[in-house]
Amino acid sequence: MITVLNILKENEHTFSDRIKGLFFPYRIETELKRRGNISVYSLVYHRRRGDIRFDKIYEKCIGLNKVLLCDKNVNLFNTHFRRFESYGLQRRLMINYLCHILELAEISPDNLIISYYDPNGSHPSVLQELLEFTSDITVVTDMPAFYEKEAQRISDDNGAVIRVSNEISALYPCDILIAPDVIRKNIPTARSTLVFTVDRPYVPIKGNIIYRYPSDYPKELCELCPEGTELWYFMSAMYTICKQKQLGELVPDSCSDLYMTFSADMMIRQIRARCMFLSV
Secondary structure, X not given: OEEEEEEEEOOOOOHHHHHHHHHOOEXXXXXXXXXXXXXXXXXXXXXXXXXXXXXXXXXHOOOOOOEEEOOOOOOOOOOOOEEOOOOHHHHHHHHHHHHHHHHHHOOOHHHXXXXXXXXXXXXXXXXXXXXXXXXXXXXXXOOHHHHHHHHHHHHHHHOOOEEEXXXXXXXXXXXXXXXXXXXXXXXXXXXXXXXXXOOOOOOOOOOEEEOEOOOOOOHHHHOOOOOOOOHHHHHHHHHHOOOOHHXXXXXXXXXXXXXXXXXXXXXXXXXXHHHOOOOO
């Protein structure tokens, strides 16, 4: 089951609203939606005044999942809950999208330099998918021994050479930088670098930071998403909690940064220009 919490602030515009707020500082609405073996339990906490009563929210969730889909700004410290956070689907969509546009771009592998930043050494399997499009990959990780084993395995299979380093400076220069987790520390990039990652970085980084991959999600799953919940975030829970693994087979036809959405054609032109290469 997915449990979703949305906090809505109700403004007290009139005197009667303020009086009502004194006696009824909050109200909680709940709704349960089911489709097949999927259940979505939605709570909307209407906050008029005072602190959020997580004890009352907990009473509504007894016997249910205490991992909440909620806004990042909701403080769950010292409550019975924790926030759902998983980038498994975003990571899969990112790689699907990258492989799609690189295949369409038809850039020679010798013309494309990719850096791969995985400090925790959590996602080595992605390397195999990238080797079709580049002959130049540098991996930067805090777990170099682990990645060196994967690099050696790949080299034994197809002769590819992958450089592995624990020096963050090794990420620069490159045409495309891929980070399969949220970037949490400053990394060296140029303003023209295309950075593909799974969510907005925690620190300022130069370059074109791509971290959303809009997809044509199944209508029947979209209908379960509560109002006020970001669709990509909800689908991440569908993929991770409800095991809707078919979502990982989607191929996005666009991507976006903080400000705008890029079509596949726009992104292909950027990559070609970055590589100073035009296919014939």
